[in-house]
Ligand SMILES: Nc1ncnc2c1ncn2[C@@H]1O[C@H](COP(=O)(O)OP(=O)(O)O)[C@@H](O)[C@H]1O
């Protein structure tokens with residue numbers, strides 16, 4: 001496999017780093033044509049800009065990583081979502097965005113050259129494409145759609161396409177179509193369009209409303225191999241709702257708007273780059289480059305990504321392939337994970353009980369830990385019931401059963417990928433909150449039968465920052481002497 005790539009660490013071509021991003025010239029030309037090309041204005045040397053920001057919007061909170069050229073951590077922050085009964089997710093994310101950017105005050109913001117955002121996959125909403133106001137409540141990554149919506153997608157998409165999964169962004173678009181949501185918004189002149197969580201948060205900074213990335217758009221039906229939307233999707237009556245410009249992750253979209261620059265203190269020529277999803281960002285942060293190596297994101301949920309020489313898309317198992325440059329990240333996301341543990345134990349209790357577990361001995365308990373009925377992968381069954389009974393007397397034994405149960409789901413996941421033709425698993429690098437648990441790491445290594453290590457950079461936000469760094473250097477290479485400025489006083493389409 002061609003791993004000739006753009007080195008995420010140093011922004012230069014390298015033969016050992018992640019796969020190089022490719023965009024077809026027609027697409028680039030089309031993009032510029034649609035936007036009348038990019039504005040040449042006062043040249044900015046950018047040589048002073050050597051810091052890059054990654055923002056990760058996960059399930060339990062948001063994080064910011066600021067890195068120096070080369071990837072060394074300059075600063076990092078975590079921002080919990082504001083508490084609230086019926087959490088207004090869009091408001092919670094937006095609040096966390098401005099809070100996180102405010103906390104960058106401790107950094108020399110004039111040195112920040114670019115920023116990228118990752119979010120949870122297929123989390124999306126309808127927004128007003130003129131004002132970015134939210135038109136329909138966000139549907140989260142694990143929100144199972146109406147059977148009628150899923151059936152309608154299965155009638156238009158190829159068999160096994162990831163968009164046919166009951167939680168896909170396309171099934172959410174189909175729900176908004178079948179319930180007349182977008183049509184009603186049109187009549188009310190709310191100019192609706194679909195954006196993913198990461199797309200929308202980035203749009204609040206760059207002011208453009210129809211942009212997404214290969215990874216976020218995958219479960220909407222975007223085909224990263226083209227790259228583009230397939231004819232079966234473009235012929236749908238709601239095709240006009242879809243993001244018009246789908247970028248390779250990390251590609252510079254625009255410079256920050258004047259309003260956002262004034263609000264955040266970021267420099268007027270700060271590039272806002274296309275983002276990705278949280279588990280792809282975690283993969284990038286882990287620095288995995290060899291086929292057969294994999295990254296398990298052990299956060300609120302369990303998402304696995306295997307660097308494979310072959311693409312595998314089998315929605316009946318919840319399996320899909322993301323593209324990263326010329327490589328395929330084959331995997332899926334389970335509803336099991338840390339959120340189940342959080343139902344029973346605080347992080348401190350998890351540490352205390354984990355230290356009492358003998359990881360070398362298998363737990364006799366046969367659990368399938370879930371917070372509620374419904375599983376996406378490796379079993380794609382919206383009605384799958386949790387199995388966490390019988391509960392033993394001792395909490396340490398109970399936790400051992402839960403950790404072992406989640407490890408078995410992980411092993412079943414990787415086993416399924418190999419059964420279906422993905423590259424043989426040789427090593428797992430762990431990201432997310434669970435990576436810190438040594439006992440769990442040892443349990444997982446025993447159950448998986450391969451070495452398991454914690455990612456050197458366990459936070460997805462680090463991967464997003466590497467994407468911003470890559471986008472900055474790529475943009476600088478393409479526009480060595482000029483910087484496009486947003487017609488609204490910030491940055492426009494590049
Ligand atoms: N020591 C630990 N052992 C196992 N799981 C842990 C530990 N500490 C935190 N977690 C789990 O990590 C999860 C949070 O990880 P994080 O990567 O922040 O998740 P997300 O981004 O999906 O919200 C929580 O669900 C918590 O249960």
Ligand SMILES: O=C(CO)[C@H](O)[C@H](O)COP(=O)(O)O
Pocket residue numbers: 058059119120121122141215277278279280299301302303331332333334
């Ligand atoms: O479960 C999730 C919530 O954290 C992940 O965002 C998501 O499902 C993983 O999907 P992808 O592989 O497209 O990144």
